[in-house]
Amino acid sequence: MPQKATSPKYVRLTGEERRARLIEAGLACMARGGIQEFTVDKICAEAGVSRGLIIHHFGSMNALLTAVYxxxxxxxxxxxxxxxxxxxxxxxxxxxxxxxxxxxxxxxxxxxxxxxxxxxxxxxxxxxxxxxxxxxxxxxxxxxxxxxxxxxxxxxxxxxxxxxxxxxxxxxxxxxxxxxxxxxxxxxxxxxxxxxxxxxx
Amino acid sequence: MPQKATSPKYVRLTGEERRARLIEAGLACMARGGIQEFTVDKICAEAGVSRGLIIHHFGSMNALLTAVYxxxxxxxxxxxxxxxxxxxxxxxxxxxxxxxxxxxxxxxxxxxxxxxxxxxxxxxxxxxxxxxxxxxxxxxxxxxxxxxxxxxxxxxxxxxxxxxxxxxxxxxxxxxxxxxxxxxxxxxxxxxxxxxxxxxx
DNA sequence: GCCACAACTATACGGTAGTTCAACAGAGAA
DNA sequence: TTCTCTGTTGAACTACCGTATAGTTGTGGC
The missing domain is CATH 1.10.357.10 (Tetracycline Repressor, domain 2)
Known part of the structure; x- marks a missing residue:
């Protein structure tokens, strides 16, 4: 019996808002474990999104690092x-x-x-x-x-x-x-x- | 025509001396690229030895890091x-x-x-x-x-x-x-x- | 000369890194 | 409703991480 109003699989945000949240997650990881915790897996887990988003929104981890700075x-x-x-x-x-x-x-x-x-x-x-x-x-x-x-x-x-x-x-x-x-x-x-x-x- | 006195495949040092050289190599890598260059591959390449030596002489990378400090x-x-x-x-x-x-x-x-x-x-x-x-x-x-x-x-x-x-x-x-x-x-x-x-x- | 030991090489292994990409899905426009 | 755009997923990819280990080789004691 399928629900009429199924809960969405993910919350869709504007690029700007998502970038801000990824930066925030990056800061949290960095505070916790330095550059060694500043990884795709850790940051995306912290932000509660899938692994693909960092590259999609920033192009590279290095760009995210710059944004974090x-x-x-x-x-x-x-x-x-x-x-x-x-x-x-x-x-x-x-x-x-x-x-x-x-x-x-x-x-x-x-x-x-x-x-x-x-x-x-x-x-x-x-x-x-x-x-x-x-x-x-x-x-x-x-x-x-x-x-x-x-x-x-x-x-x-x-x-x-x-x-x-x-x-x-x-x-x-x-x-x-x-x-x-x-x-x-x-x-x-x-x-x-x-x-x-x-x-x- | 085999040489009588073949050049040795590697130079054998005392544990102490080798440890000192690995620490030195570690410092060089760290100076060059921070913790991200402080890896088994980079350090052993810098020291001119095979990858196995760090574990053999220090037991772990973490122990080498402590020694470097x-x-x-x-x-x-x-x-x-x-x-x-x-x-x-x-x-x-x-x-x-x-x-x-x-x-x-x-x-x-x-x-x-x-x-x-x-x-x-x-x-x-x-x-x-x-x-x-x-x-x-x-x-x-x-x-x-x-x-x-x-x-x-x-x-x-x-x-x-x-x-x-x-x-x-x-x-x-x-x-x-x-x-x-x-x-x-x-x-x-x-x-x-x-x-x-x-x-x- | 030979033996025993420790230094050393070389390679394998499981895990994880950053990046790529095809497919899915939410939201506003028509 | 349907279309389109794009945010998002999730798996695949190559490269490299630290560690483990079997086998090789140099060296000093006998």
Whole structure:
């Protein structure tokens, strides 16, 4: 006795929506097991679709990886865009960097994996160059703003480049051994780093 | 016409020597292509031996990976052991960290790969805990030494933990985009980081 | 010279990688 | 309803993964 309204065998989405979900699934796999879990089988299982979809929507696994990288970068920078009620932009940036959505094990597991790929994969390298330059400039501007307000003369660019490296290193440490480097510790370390140059902000 | 003294089909080494060469080959592959090039085929080809040797000498690829990690750590810390003619231990440490043998693209490509594995592979994790703690204590002691000599009161431990993260971050940046962060820049950044707390040293 | 042992080669095996492709099916247009 | 487009399935393909193992060969002790 056939049902009149059979449940559909699959949910059909727009290409854009499906791509977003595959990227999300890719991020989940990467957070769980690095590049070794970033495979067709694992990602499609995570997304609940058949193996054919990644190639259909992205053309190759490498293209999906690039998309994942872009998404990760957008996600981080977006959080730092809209903020600052009464605080300085620099303080707001730091708060954003060390918010739980950004500063957590999963996220840095992903970053660690992606950084490892950047120096290998030319596509990622190019994407990275632009994104990273913007990121550093953002931080440098925020530092500059405080320095000007305080009447201090600092090399905002050099300071920003170091600070950004410090943040990366703190994140890695948190990822590898969370208890030894928690968000508050990391934020304090950044403030401590800036303190002699900018005073409190 | 058979030769009396035929050239041997392979060179036979002691287990220890062969293991060392396989580790070296593994490092070379990892530097070249991350964990994805760290495979039986690639490593054995690099070492110029047949595919069976890794299992024979290490039992598993995972064991080779652990050995590679240990070797990498030993190599870095050994360079920081024997030095200091008239300079402070801290200055000597910094010089060692940013020496070409330690601070270069290949090395940080390997570190990036290994860090990515640490948070996944429990064996590596345990090994890392001990090594890293020693490393930080070393740096903290060196900072303390300078602080005492200068009569300054600093939290050497916190400073060391931050400095170590900063160094990691600087290395990553150098690895990803060498021209934007060279050894001298990185060393200067560390000195700049310590300057307000310790003065020049 | 011969033996015994360990280093080494060579190949096989089951599993899984990324990609290709023909066929199926949901959804909007006519 | 029927057509068309395209998202989607699922199996097939080649290549390579790590591991296991049988057989070969170099070497040092007797």
């Amino acid at each position: 872009a998404t990760m970068y957008d996600g981080s920078t977006k959080l730092t865009r809209d903020l600052a009620p009464g605080e300085t932009r620099l303080a707001a940036l730091l708060n954003a960097f060390f918010a739980p959505e950004v500063f957590n094990r999963e996220a840095f597991n992903i970053w660690l994996t992606l950084w490892g790929q950047i120096s290998i994969n030319p596509d990622l390298r190019d994407e990275h160059r632009v994104q990273y330059a913007d990121y550093v400039r953002d931080v440098a501007d925020a530092i500059s703003e405080v320095a000007v307000a305080r009447g201090r003369n600092v090399d905002a660019d050099a300071l920003a480049r170091s600070l950004v490296c410090l943040i990366d290193g703190l994140g890695i440490q948190h990822c590898i051994e969370p208890t030894s480097m928690q968000a508050d510790d990391a934020k304090a370390a950044c403030r401590f780093f800036l303190l002699p140059h900018l005073g409190s902000f | 240990a070797t990498m750590y030993d190599g870095s810390t050994k360079l920081t052991r024997d030095l200091a003619p008239g300079e402070t231990r801290l200055a000597a440490l910094l010089n060692a960290f940013f020496a070409p043998e330690v601070f270069n693209r290949e090395a940080f490509n390997i570190w990036l790969t290994l860090w990515g594995q640490i948070s996944i592979n429990p064996d590596l994790r345990d090994e890392h805990r001990v090594q890293y703690a020693d490393y930080v204590r070393d740096v903290a002691d060196a900072i303390s030494e300078v602080a005492v000599a200068r009569g300054r009161n600093v939290d050497a431990d916190a400073l060391a933990r931050s400095l170590v993260c900063l160094i990691d971050g600087l290395g990553i940046q150098h690895c990803i985009e060498p021209t934007s962060m060279q050894a001298d820049d990185a060393k200067a950044a560390c000195r700049f980081f310590l300057l307000p707390h310790l003065g020049s040293f």
